[in-house]
Each structure stands twice: as C-alpha cells, then as structure tokens.
Amino acid sequence: xxxxxxxxxxxxxxxxxxxxxxxxxxxxxxxxxxxxxxxxxxxxxxxxxxxxxxxxxxxxxxxxxxxxxxxxxxxxxxxxxxxxxxxxxxxxxxxxxxxxxxxxxxxxxxxxxxxxxxxxxxxxxxxxxxxxxxxxxxxxxxxxxxxxxxxxxxxxxxxxxxxxxxxxxxxxxxxxxxxxxxxxxxxxxxxxxxxxxxxxxxxxxxxxxxxxxxxxxxxxxxxxxxxxxxxxxxxxxxxxxxxxxxxxxxxxxxxxxxxxxxxx
Amino acid sequence: xxxxxxxxxxxxxxxxxxxxxxxxxxxxxxxxxxxxxxxxxxxxxxxxxxxxxxxxxxxxxxxxxxxxxxxxxxxxxxxxxxxxxxxxxxxxxxxxxxxxxxxxxxxxxxxxxxxxxxxxxxxxxxxxxxxxxxxxxxxxxxxxxxxxxxxxxxxxxxxxxxxxxxxxxxxxxxxxxxxxxxxxxxxxxxxxxxxxxxxxxxxxxxxxxxxxxxxxxxxxxxxxxxxxxxxxxxxxxxxxxxxxxxxxxxxxxxxxxxxxxxxx
Numbered sequence: 001x002x003x004x005x006x007x008x009x010x011x012x013x014x015x016x017x018x019x020x021x022x023x024x025x026x027x028x029x030x031x032x033x034x035x036x037x038x039x040x041x042x043x044x045x046x047x048x049x050x051x052x053x054x055x056x057x058x059x060x061x062x063x064x065x066x067x068x069x070x071x072x073x074x075x076x077x078x079x080x081x082x083x084x085x086x087x088x089x090x091x092x093x094x095x096x097x098x099x100x101x102x103x104x105x106x107x108x109x110x111x112x113x114x115x116x117x118x119x120x121x122x123x124x125x126x127x128x129x130x131x132x133x134x135x136x137x138x139x140x141x142x143x144x145x146x147x148x149x150x151x152x153x154x155x156x157x158x159x160x161x162x163x164x165x166x167x168x169x170x171x172x173x174x175x176x177x178x179x180x181x182x183x184x185x186x187x188x189x190x191x192x193x194x195x196x197x198x199x200x201x202x203x204x205x206x207x208x209x210x211x212x213x214x215x216x217x218x219x220x221x222x223x224x225x226x227x228x229x230x231x232x233x234x235x236x237x238x239x240x241x242x243x244x245x246x247x248x249x250x251x252x253x254x255x256x257x258x259x260x261x262x263x264x
Numbered sequence: 265x266x267x268x269x270x271x272x273x274x275x276x277x278x279x280x281x282x283x284x285x286x287x288x289x290x291x292x293x294x295x296x297x298x299x300x301x302x303x304x305x306x307x308x309x310x311x312x313x314x315x316x317x318x319x320x321x322x323x324x325x326x327x328x329x330x331x332x333x334x335x336x337x338x339x340x341x342x343x344x345x346x347x348x349x350x351x352x353x354x355x356x357x358x359x360x361x362x363x364x365x366x367x368x369x370x371x372x373x374x375x376x377x378x379x380x381x382x383x384x385x386x387x388x389x390x391x392x393x394x395x396x397x398x399x400x401x402x403x404x405x406x407x408x409x410x411x412x413x414x415x416x417x418x419x420x421x422x423x424x425x426x427x428x429x430x431x432x433x434x435x436x437x438x439x440x441x442x443x444x445x446x447x448x449x450x451x452x453x454x455x456x457x458x459x460x461x462x463x464x465x466x467x468x469x470x471x472x473x474x475x476x477x478x479x480x481x482x483x484x485x486x487x488x489x490x491x492x493x494x495x496x497x498x499x500x501x502x503x504x505x506x507x508x509x510x511x512x513x514x515x516x517x518x519x520x521x522x523x524x525x526x527x528x
Binding site: 132142240241242248249253256257260 | 396400403404406407408409432504505506507512513514516517518520521524527
C-alpha cells in the first residue's frame, strides 16, 4: 500500500477522525475508533470487524510494517505530521496511531448463542455503564478464553473508543451481542444447558467451592447496586470472600478472579 | 463544627485546593487530595493520615453528617457554591467533596516491616508507574487483607490524587512504605522469614498449585517489561494460566487473582 500524505487538517478524506473526543459523545454512525499499535494489530488480525482506514503519525509509520502487512491492499493509510494530526483529532495524539472500523450489522444474541461450543464459557453483563470496566472485563474475557460476552441494554457500548483501548483490543476480538429482556435471556440460556452463576457480595457459596458447569454463563452487575434481586433469585450466586471492613472490589477485578477460577 | 462559607474563589483559606489538576504535576509539598464521599470517610475513619481541611459543595453538606462526625471538632470545613468551587479547583467538580490531608513523615520500610504480624501478607511493587494500576492494587490489597504495600523508587506515589480515588481510599488505609535497593530489600525479607513469590507470565509454577507461606511477600512488576530477570532469579515465580494468543492481563487484575488466591 502507498501511504497517503495529509497536509490539511480538514481534508475530507480524514473526516472520520475529526474531533475525536467530541464525537465520543455524539456517536459515529456505525463506526468505531481503534487507538494504538496493539489495538490496530488486533483489529487487522482478528478479522471480526472491517477497518475502513488508518491514520498514522509520519514518524510511527516505519514501525508498523509488520502490522500493516495484515491489512487489505486497498485499505487507505493516511500519514500526517504531528501538528496536523493533533488538529485533525482535536487533541494531542501522543500515541499517533488511529484506525476507523465499521461496526457492521450487530449479531443478534440468539445467533451468537447458536455458534457456541458445548463447553462454552460466556460472560453476561447487566448495567456495566463504565467504559473502563467494560474494557477491562473484555480484556479478562479474552485472557481467560471466554467464548462470548452478552450485554444488556443498560450496558455501555463495548466499541466506545475508551472501552476498546482499555480492552487492549479484546473488544474487537471476543464476540459479543446485546440482549433486551434479561428474564427471557435467562430462560433461553437455561434451555441451552448453561449453568448460570452470578457474582454477588451476598452470594450463597464461596467461589472457591464453585464447580465449573460444562456450559457456564457468568453474570456480572454494577459495583454499586449489583445485580437486581429478581435476577439473583433465578441464578446460582457465588461470592468472593473479602477482608472485613473493606468489602469493595472493582467489577473488573471480580471478573478476573471469577474467569480465572472457571477457566480451564 | 461550623462550616465556613467561601464566596471568593481566591480566598487564601482554600489555597490548597487551587487548580487541582495542574498541582498534580507540580506537587503539593507534603499534602494530598482526597475526593468523594467514600474516600473522605476512609480518611477520617482510618486515622492513618491527618486531614487538614474539607471543601464541600453547599448542596452536598447535609448528606455528610455521619462522616463529618468522625472529624476532629477543629477541622475546617469550607463550603462553596458550585460556580465558586469550580473556580477554586480549576475544573468542574461534579463530585463536590474534597479534602486535603497531610502526608506526614514517611515511615521507613524497615520500621513498617517491624510492625507486621507473623502471618503477614505484603505486596511488593516494582516499577508500577500508572496511577490507575497503583490505586487498583491498593484497593485489592485492602479487599484481601494485605498487611502492607512496599513500593520501589520507580513506582508512582500512592498518594497521588487519582491513585487515591481509584483505590476508593485504600491508599489512605493500607500501610505502605518505600524502599531503595531492591536486592537489599529481598535479603531483608528473607531474614524476616518471608516466602517471596513473584507473578510473572513465565513463572515456573501455576498459581493454582502455589501454597501460601505463613509470611508471604507478593511481587508485582510493570505490565510491559515485568520484573527484572535479576529479581526473578531470587524469587519463587508463579504464572497465571491464560488463553493462548491473548496472554495479556492488567497488573491490577493479576493482583486481584493472586491476592484472592493467597488470602485466607
């Protein structure tokens, strides 16, 4: 591929990169932003999403040879000097590596469920609204070989820029889908033979004593309120034993402990 | 206590709160900033550090009764309207609860070691330069009852504003001290009967098979480079088994898994 030099910060060919931070709030019409070398590598290697273009600081280009070789030959690679890149993005881009990807058509939860192996480990998220937590949970899901992540309608978008960055690209690799009615989703997983386990500070069993069902759905809720009582009543609940007087664990840390415990 | 109304954003009585973010970079001469209700509660309850003053949005004051009751009667509590508070701090303070604490004289590592119980669990950090990770590790240390945290000279300050916030106050509760020469520190812990275990992706044993020594020092290094080989050669090393092709775990997530494993 031949890199395309950008000398005008308002060049329409790089319009998708304009004012990146403001765009986080208003949305990108089916696109997402991938930042940094490792995330770009995952985007191009995993093949789950289509890259639309890449924008790189001119002094970072040489170091990307191995990664760019994984890109389709017709993928536009834009190159800019530091001051132009900052003006395109609207803030100082010290990483200097950006890509725009297409979200494509979201896969329905039922379709994704149909692709899962008999010994699937899936993560079910309810009310995870913080992008750091979302990204960290995806990173842990990838690290411990979870087959998919399912998010309810109150969760934030795993393809939000910061979530992708914190996930170190795992949000572009681990398949995920969104579901609407949580009660119906539980029923569906039940029919599909999933053992359904929820992490809860008031869980009935210590996670150390919890056996791994062949197919496992691990539920995680928000840190503050946790999972709704109506859900907990339908699931097996496990707790992570903590020191008295400081029973506060970040939901991403809890996901690491639980996924490590249940992974094989 | 009688709250003191602040109507002038440059009132010298609240000088410690001026331009909070810029001050993160230039330092605060032995002071730290605690943000939010939960962190303020830990500051006043744990008693490890002295609070110098509190600055609260006027509409948050009523909700702090239970917490402020834990403060010494002569602790100044400043109250400001939202626009004044934002101008004091230099950015929008949506939390609306700040406190300044005094770091006091740092406790030497040797002195802190002398206070530890026979079955102590301590965390030793080498090169943790990211405030999010530092805060998260402290939060996990508190959650799993670690007795102390020791940081080498290349670690960031656990009392940096963001580290305290991310720790949910644990950095104000779990005793910590800094050490200089890591080799000498290892020798000292050896003399004190600590089993010394380092987390490393290339660790010789799976952490699932690692027994807990009565006194345990758990070493964590940076995510990128990990602990130096010269240190790993002197320690027992354990790994957290991960899925192939994505062997990337955040150091704070790794600390959660390891502390959970070794805590009792």
